[in-house]
Amino acid sequence: MLDFRRFMGLSPPFLSLFGSRRIPAERNVFLVPPVIPEYGDPVFRTVLTCTSSKEGDIIDLTPRVEKAIAESGIRTGLVQLFVQHSTAALTTIEFEPGVLSDLKRALSVLAPDDADYAHNTRWGDGNGRSHVKAALVGPSLTVPVENGKLLCGTWQQIVLLELDVNAGRRRSVICTVDGA
């Protein structure tokens, strides 16, 4: 029978809310035994680079991710993207000027230009707001791949957000394709 508590991965303190007995920690980890990957079947990995021109640039990476999937030869699986910077972020969005400006405005409400940032005080970077926005949006993205194509929606593009106050940044995105 399915053990609900193991399925949910709940911690013992939380389980006590249900009046459940405490379960040994070693039983509280896996739903099923972990799948051991076959050796000799490594993932495909490449680095996508781009250069932004100014704070607020939003760069459509979709064609480049599609190209990487094609190069990988993988038909069914996942593509995982990770931007290696703390003042840039990845997300998906409809790539049209209206919603791009809406996103920028929303981020500037969360981390206003004129707020006091401890990061600026400590380091004099002046990019405190950039770090905060990047942390809120996040550095990574995973998208399913089917028949060698991204399973994105029709109006859903993969984008890099340039959030740093300093212009002309070269950005690296690690692109890993895993599957068969």
Ligand code: ZN
């Ligand atoms: Zn900084």
